[in-house]
Amino acid sequence: MSEFKKTILCIGAGYVGGPTMAMIAAKCPNYKVHVVDLNEERIAAWQSDDLPIYEPGLLDTVKVARGRNLFFSTNVDAGIAEADIIFVSVNTPTKMFGRGAGKAADLQYWEKTARQIKRCATKDIIVVEKSTLPVRTAEAMERILREENDDFKVEVLSNPEFLAEGTAIRDLENPDRVLIGGRETPAGAQAIQDLVDVYEHWVDSDKILTTNTWSSELSKLVANAFLAQRVSSINTISALCEKTEANVKEVARAIGTDSRIGSRFLYASVGFGGSCFQKDILNLVYLCEHFGLPEVAAYWEQVVEVNNWQRTRFVNNMITSMFNTVVDKKIAIFGFAFKADTGDTRESPAFYAVKQLLEERANVVICDPQAIPNAQIDLAGVKGNISYEADPYKAAEGAAAIAIFTEWSDFKELDYQKIYDVMSHPAFMFDGRNIVDHQALYEIGFNVYPIGMSKKVHFTK
Numbered sequence: 001m002s003e004f005k006k007t008i009l010c011i012g013a014g015y016v017g018g019p020t021m022a023m024i025a026a027k028c029p030n031y032k033v034h035v036v037d038l039n040e041e042r043i044a045a046w047q048s049d050d051l052p053i054y055e056p057g058l059l060d061t062v063k064v065a066r067g068r069n070l071f072f073s074t075n076v077d078a079g080i081a082e083a084d085i086i087f088v089s090v091n092t093p094t095k096m097f098g099r100g101a102g103k104a105a106d107l108q109y110w111e112k113t114a115r116q117i118k119r120c121a122t123k124d125i126i127v128v129e130k131s132t133l134p135v136r137t138a139e140a141m142e143r144i145l146r147e148e149n150d151d152f153k154v155e156v157l158s159n160p161e162f163l164a165e166g167t168a169i170r171d172l173e174n175p176d177r178v179l180i181g182g183r184e185t186p187a188g189a190q191a192i193q194d195l196v197d198v199y200e201h202w203v204d205s206d207k208i209l210t211t212n213t214w215s216s217e218l219s220k221l222v223a224n225a226f227l228a229q230r231v232s233s234i235n236t237i238s239a240l241c242e243k244t245e246a247n248v249k250e251v252a253r254a255i256g257t258d259s260r261i262g263s264r265f266l267y268a269s270v271g272f273g274g275s276c277f278q279k280d281i282l283n284l285v286y287l288c289e290h291f292g293l294p295e296v297a298a299y300w301e302q303v304v305e306v307n308n309w310q311r312t313r314f315v316n317n318m319i320t321s322m323f324n325t326v327v328d329k330k331i332a333i334f335g336f337a338f339k340a341d342t343g344d345t346r347e348s349p350a351f352y353a354v355k356q357l358l359e360e361r362a363n364v365v366i367c368d369p370q371a372i373p374n375a376q377i378d379l380a381g382v383k384g385n386i387s388y389e390a391d392p393y394k395a396a397e398g399a400a401a402i403a404i405f406t407e408w409s410d411f412k413e414l415d416y417q418k419i420y421d422v423m424s425h426p427a428f429m430f431d432g433r434n435i436v437d438h439q440a441l442y443e444i445g446f447n448v449y450p451i452g453m454s455k456k457v458h459f460t461k
Contacts, residue, residue: 181216238452248452335406
């Protein structure tokens, strides 16, 4: 008899699957947790101390359970055959071809996984959607798994992730909520309870929300859309602040103290990035268009358009401020990850800025404590003079400007007098995250351009 109550399988060992399964295994020693992925290099990394993703606290969490009840392999078929509960955490990028190109979710990997589960499952199973999927996707999953199938019974649940990269382990250990959606049938209710039993090992029951499947699927898209909307909203106001000499931090604090609004996600910046916000909003836009709601679709699409505009506006301001040309000027990009405490560069504002600067024939050096390997991959096919330097002091040597794109704490603590001394002059600081002391930098000699605040310059232009 197995020493484990049940076996949990996760198909996909990426940013969601790996950390989520590590936490479940650490908190549920009576469950066997098996993570599978076809990428041999990724699986090997999960079995080492050099994990394939950077996330504070992740390695310690993995070490608690790895080899005890947490296992990694590339044998997907065998994992499916053994599993009682299967989490599907495969990539669902924005579709870039055919119908819905640029907006709809590309579900090819998800469907291939569903068919593989049907081929390899040997007993009754619960399939859990962990990837972010369009509403009503579970219905298609059920059709694939149940059609001409007398070998096993299946229930499909929606259990979307609400993790923020950089704080994923904290979010997993103490979540705002765990959302589980399933069919409103006795079998669906039992499947929901089986998954609730897993999370109740460490999550208070009042934080575990259960809904019908469609509400759960839609809630993930809507949550990300609302968060992104707040970022785009404050970024539009940052542009107005720069024109009127208002201070966007003061405006954000004033409106954020209103309990009806709240203070979170009101930090003006060069724009949001990451794998979720843009993809999920565009998916929501496509769904609205599909269901004949063009006004709703247009409303949400504007959130993405404003974000794209903010990125372009920031770089245009750089070029204008540097005497309308950056040709052959060295520009140090401080931060390439889309946010601090992660090496993830997907949809990073820095990526688009670097491309725009290279088109203007600037010489770009990229500095980031975690994201340089990913930056090199992202920019492999981009033409222009690009270099990479982990040491910010070396990156700044001879630079005409520094542009901060990621709010790494490292960048707040640098000796900017030392940096100013090795730059070309006049020296420019473009703070896309409003994290450095603008007055102090101005007094050193920098011409400082924040987001949503008055610039501090040593010349009239």
